[in-house]
Each structure stands twice: as structure tokens, then as C-alpha cells.
Amino acid sequence: MATEFHNLQELRHSASLANKVFIQRDYSDGTTCKFQTKFPSELESRIERTLFEDTVKTLNNFYAEAEKIGGQSYLEGCLACATAYLIFLCMETRYEKVLKKIAKYIQEQNEKIYAPRGLLITDPIERGMRVIEISIYEDRGSSSSSSGSSSVSGSTAR
Amino acid sequence: MSAVMITRKVRKWEKLPGKNTFCCDGRVMMARQKGVFYLTLFLIVGTCSLFFAFECPYLAVHLSPAIPVFAVILFLFVIAFLLRTSFSDPGVLPRALPEEANFIEMEIEAANGNVPAGQRPPPRIRNVQINNQIVKLKYCYTCKIFRPPRASHCSICDNCVDRFDHHCPWVGNCVGKRNYRYFYLFTLTLSLLTIYIFAFNIVHVVMRSVDQGFLNTLKETPGTYPFKLTVLEVLVCFFTLWSVVGLTGFHTYLISLNQTTNEDIKGSWSGKNRIQNPYSHKNIIKNCCEVLCGPTYPRYLHSLSYSTIKFYVSVLVRSPSPKESSPSPKEEEHPPAPKLPPLASPETDAETSIAKTH
Numbered sequence: 177m178a179t180e181f182h183n184l185q186e187l188r189h190s191a192s193l194a195n196k197v198f199i200q201r202d203y204s205d206g207t208t209c210k211f212q213t214k215f216p217s218e219l220e221s222r223i224e225r226t227l228f229e230d231t232v233k234t235l236n237n238f239y240a241e242a243e244k245i246g247g248q249s250y251l252e253g254c255l256a257c258a259t260a261y262l263i264f265l266c267m268e269t270r271y272e273k274v275l276k277k278i279a280k281y282i283q284e285q286n287e288k289i290y291a292p293r294g295l296l297i298t299d300p301i302e303r304g305m306r307v308i309e310i311s312i313y314e315d316r317g318s319s320s321s322s323s324g325s326s327s328v329s330g331s332t333a334r
Numbered sequence: 335m336s337a338v339m340i341t342r343k344v345r346k347w348e349k350l351p352g353k354n355t356f357c358c359d360g361r362v363m364m365a366r367q368k369g370v371f372y373l374t375l376f377l378i379v380g381t382c383s384l385f386f387a388f389e390c391p392y393l394a395v396h397l398s399p400a401i402p403v404f405a406v407i408l409f410l411f412v413i414a415f416l417l418r419t420s421f422s423d424p425g426v427l428p429r430a431l432p433e434e435a436n437f438i439e440m441e442i443e444a445a446n447g448n449v450p451a452g453q454r455p456p457p458r459i460r461n462v463q464i465n466n467q468i469v470k471l472k473y474c475y476t477c478k479i480f481r482p483p484r485a486s487h488c489s490i491c492d493n494c495v496d497r498f499d500h501h502c503p504w505v506g507n508c509v510g511k512r513n514y515r516y517f518y519l520f521t522l523t524l525s526l527l528t529i530y531i532f533a534f535n536i537v538h539v540v541m542r543s544v545d546q547g548f549l550n551t552l553k554e555t556p557g558t559y560p561f562k563l564t565v566l567e568v569l570v571c572f573f574t575l576w577s578v579v580g581l582t583g584f585h586t587y588l589i590s591l592n593q594t595t596n597e598d599i600k601g602s603w604s605g606k607n608r609i610q611n612p613y614s615h616k617n618i619i620k621n622c623c624e625v626l627c628g629p630t631y632p633r634y635l636h637s638l639s640y641s642t643i644k645f646y647v648s649v650l651v652r653s654p655s656p657k658e659s660s661p662s663p664k665e666e667e668h669p670p671a672p673k674l675p676p677l678a679s680p681e682t683d684a685e686t687s688i689a690k691t692h
Contacts (some may be wrong), residue, residue: 196433203462203469206613207483207497243629253627257519260414269630304427304634306479307434 191294191313199232199308209239209305218312223293231285231297232308235278242274275301350635351429352493362421363635364506365491371420371506378416378524381570382409384563385531389538396541401534408527415520416505423633424510425496427477427485435478442473465612484613486596496634500595509595512631518589521582528578532571535564592621 195218202212213232215225252270256263282299290297290310298309350356353366364371382405390402430438442458449455458473460480471480474487477494481487486498488508497511509517539561552561588598592614597603603611615621 196437198434198437201482203464203483206464245624245628249629250623250627252630256630260411261418261516262414264630269632271629271632275632301632301634303431303434306427306430306482309434 191315193311194314195312197310197312199310201306208243209300210236211300211308216310219295219310222295222312223290227289231289234281235300235308238274238278238281242271352426353491354426354493363423363426364420365501365508367490367503368506370503374416374504377570377574378409378412378527381531381567382527384567385535388560388563389534389567392542393534393538397537405527405530405534408523408530412520412523412527415516415523419502419509419513419516419520420505420507422507422513422516423635424498424508425512425631426491426508426510426635427479427482427494427496428634429476429494430478438473438478438480467609467612469609469612484594484597497594498596512633515626515628518582518585518626521578521585525575525579525582528571528574531567532575535568535571539564589622589625590618592625 197216197218199211199214199216202210204210211232213229213236215228219228248270278301279299282297286297294313294315296311296313298311300306300308303309355364355366355368356362357364385405386402390405393401446455458480460471460473461468462471462483463469464483469483471483473480474494476487476492479494481494482496484497485494487494488498488501490501491508493508495508495510497514499509499514499517501508502517505517505520507513585595588595591611593603593611597611602608615624
């Protein structure tokens with residue numbers, strides 16, 4: 177029952193939102209931004225496990241790079257402090273640069289991998305870095321009841 | 335059936351929940367009550383103006399011109415850090431959208447099972463393991479989320495703030511993850527400025543007394559040095575000194591242990607039966623580096639970007655055909671199809687987030 181969409185435009189215009197899955201944060205290493213790589217059951221019929229895990233792992237690596245505390249972050253911090261943080265009026269912080277890379281990566285993943293399978297990833301920054309929201313779309317022609325068809329098993333173990 | 339798409343741009347900060355005020359197109363974010371913040375500004379600017387007007391000319395001539403220069407630099411840093419603390423987003427967590435809130439509710443219900451009628455359901459807590467310690471995450475009924483570790487809900491601003499320290503009325507804002515280091519640097523530079531002004535006021539009075547004799551210094555005649563103002567400055571500095579230097583010392587202690595004021599007040603990590611602080615690196619320098627030299631975290635509330643709300647209006651046509659592209663709005667042969675709700679589709683949020691400036 178795989179629904180085929182050729183691009184994001186087609187998805188937008190001919191699909192209806194069936195469900196949303198939320199990938200939660202993984203706090204085992206502390207408060208640094210990291211998402212769980214556990215494969216949700218709702219996506220089992222939609223996408224291969226390895227593709228999903230690759231996406232989440234790459235995102236985790238991006239966030240680790242942004243939040244790394246090392247030479248570069250010290251330099252940036254000290255320079256900014258010495259100029260009373262006025263330097264950020266003209267310069268972009270390292271975190272913002274990485275966030276732009278992440279947004280590009282998510283856009284590319286959506287176009288190449290997720291949209292053809294009727295899925296869409298929302299950038300976690302839009303949700304306060306709490307969850308990765310994956311929207312599951314159904315083809316309007318094929319689904320009988322489009323809104324609120326929740327097939328959540330509710331058993332994503334905690 | 336064909337759909338007509340209408341887009342409407344709405345500034346996100348116009349519809350944000352929470353009791354904050356925004357200025358400069360969403361760039362400036364403060365709490366609602368700003369009276370004490372204006373008092374802080376007045377005290378700092380007022381005292382420094384008196385110092386520059388009355389003490390500095392004498393000291394520059396009789397001691398060194400570097401004294402006022404250094405005072406000006408300190409003063410500018412204090413104001414810069416104060417404004418940065420007051421105007422920046424402390425790390426407010428956006429509230430859960432309805433779908434996320436429902437998803438969490440369903441998870442909670444599944445976890446709780448059937449609660450017999452009349453019995454209170456168990457408290458909404460999620461246990462996570464951080465550095466081999468179990469930390470409890472509480473559920474926020476206002477924001478409808480399980481708060482991340484170290485986040486807390488500020489009742490004054492009505493927002494959940496990440497790494498919530500405290501709500502500071504002097505600064506007119508919450509102190510959280512994004513502005514804690516500016517707040518600390520503000521208290522530090524203000525302590526230095528207060529000590530500096532206090533010390534040089536004393537030096538000034540002593541020098542004048544040596545020059546003119548103490549009683550002449552006290553006498554005030556038109557055209558001579560106004561002693562009353564110095565007294566005023568000394569009093570302000572004296573009272574400020576104890577509070578601000580004390581506060582700086584307290585926050586230095588907190589930073590060395592990687593704790594927040596909130597955790598310290600609640601006693602989260604103190605006591606024998608409680609767990610140890612799982613966020614501390616057990617090394618003072620590492621803790622200080624993480625808090626003061628860590629990365630500059632981004633805003634979660636995108637108050638500058640526009641949210642493109644798409645309204646999909648299903649238009650009725652006689653015979654549903656996917657190829658028909660001419661909408662005829664009000665011809666009804668069939669019963670009216672339900673209007674689809676506004677769809678803030680994920681991909682538009684992605685587009686706007688790339689285009690956002692802050």
C-alpha cells in the first residue's frame with residue numbers, strides 16, 4: 177500500500193495528513209541535543225529502517241558539532257565577550273551556521289527520500305529542539321477517512 | 335474536486351502565547367513588568383553621570399586621565415551586558431502544537447492504563463537516565479510538554495524556559511540558557527564598576543581634605559565642590575556593593591558546580607539521599623568553561639519569521655475530476671464538503687526557517 181509521490185509539490189496538493197510521529201530526545205549523554213534512533217512502529221510499512229536511522233544519526237552528528245565545547249567555541253566566546261557581544265551584529269554564530277546546514281540537509285532528505293514515500297520531516301528547531309516531527313501523508317484518492325485516522329499503537333516503550 | 339490555495343503571512347510573534355512584550359519587530363523580548371528594570375537603568379546611569387560630572391574632572395587632573403577612561407569603558411560594558419540580558423530570549427521553549435500534545439496524552443494514557451473511577455491518576459513524570467542517574471522530567475500543563483532536564487516554567491512570563499535560573503525583576507526578564515552568561519557578566523562588571531566608583535569617591539574626598547582641609551571640603555558654597563552628591567554616590571554604591579558583589583559571588587559558586595539558582599533553591603542535588611548533579615563535570619574549570627565559553631544557543635521562538643498559513647478550501651464542482659482546473663465557487667449539487675482546517679504545512683516552516691534572519 178505504498179503511496180507514490182513524485183515531488184513535494186504533488187505531496188502538498190494531492191495528499192492529506194494522516195498522522196504524525198514524534199521522535200523524542202535522547203538524554204542519556206546529558207542535555208546536549210541528541211535524538212533517539214529507535215525506529216517507530218508507524219513508519220514500518222513506509223520507509224526502510226536503515227534510511228531512517230541514517231537520517232537521525234546524521235542530524236545527531238550535526239548537533240554534536242554545533243554544541244562542541246573546544247578551541248573554536250572558546251575563541252568565539254572570548255572574542256564576543258571582549259566586544260561586549262556587539263560582534264554578533266555582523267557575524268553569525270557557529271551554531272547558526274550549523275543550523276543552516278541542518279535545514280539544507282533536511283530539505284534534501286525530504287525531497288529525495290521522504291516525500292516520495294509520503295513522509296515529511298520538520299526541522300526540530302521549529303519545535304524547540306524537543307522532537308523530530310515526521311508527518312505521514314495519505315493519498316487523498318485512496319484514503320476514505322482522511323482526518324484523525326490515528327493508528328498509533330501507543331506502545332512506544334518508555 | 336480542486337483546491338484553491340490562499341496564503342496569508344502572519345508575524346509569528348503576534349500570536350505567541352505567554353506574557354512577554356516584543357519590540358523592534360520581535361528582536362527584543364522582555365517580561366511585562368519593566369518598572370524595576372527602568373529603576374536599574376536610572377541608578378546606573380544616574381550614579382555614573384554624577385561621577386563623570388563631579389569626580390572625574392578633579393581626578394583626571396590631580397591623579398591620572400586614565401581613571402575616567404577606564405570608568406567609561408566599564409560603564410559601557412555594564413550597559414551592554416544589561417541590555418543584552420534584558421532584551422534577549424532566555425531560551426523559551428515553544429508550546430506543543432495540538433498534534434504533539436495529543437500524541438503525548440495518548441502515550442500517558444497508554445502508560446497509565448485504566449484508572450478506577452474516583453481515583454486520581456498518577457502524576458505525569460517521565461524518568462530518563464542521564465550520566466547513570468535517574469532524572470525525573472515533569473509534565474507542564476500549560477505548555478503541554480514534558481519539560482527537558484533543567485527546564486522550568488516561569489509563572490511571571492508564563493513560559494517554559496530551558497536551563498531556567500530565575501526571573502530577575504532588576505533585569506526585566508527571565509535568566510535562562512541563552513542569557514545566563516550575559517547576566518553573570520553584567521553582575522561581575524557592575525560589581526567592578528561599583529567598587530571602582532566607591533573607591534575613587536573615597537580617594538577624591540581624602541585628596542580634597544588633604545588639599546583644603548576636611549572642614550572646607552564639607553562646606554558647600556556656590557561654585558565649590560558639591561559634597562552632598564558625593565555622599566549620595568557613596569550611599570548608592572555602598573548598598574549596591576553588598577547586594578551585587580554577594581550575587582556575583584553566589585553565581586560564581588553556582589557556575590563552578592554547574593548548578594542553576596532554581597536547582598539550588600529546590601535542593602535538587604544536595605542532601606545524602608538525593609542524587610548527585612549529573613550535569614557537573616566534577617571539575618571547576620570545565621564547569622566554568624561550559625557555562626561561560628559554551629556555544630551561543632539559538633532561539634527556539636522564531637519571532638522574526640513569517641508563518642505562511644495555507645488555507646485549502648475545497649471547491650465544489652459538479653463532477654469531481656482531477657484534471658478540471660476551473661473552480662466554480664458556489665455551485666452546489668452535492669451537499670457542501672467540509673472546509674479543511676488551516677494547514678501550516680511542515681515544508682513551509684522549513685522554507686521560512688531557512689529564510690529567517692535570527
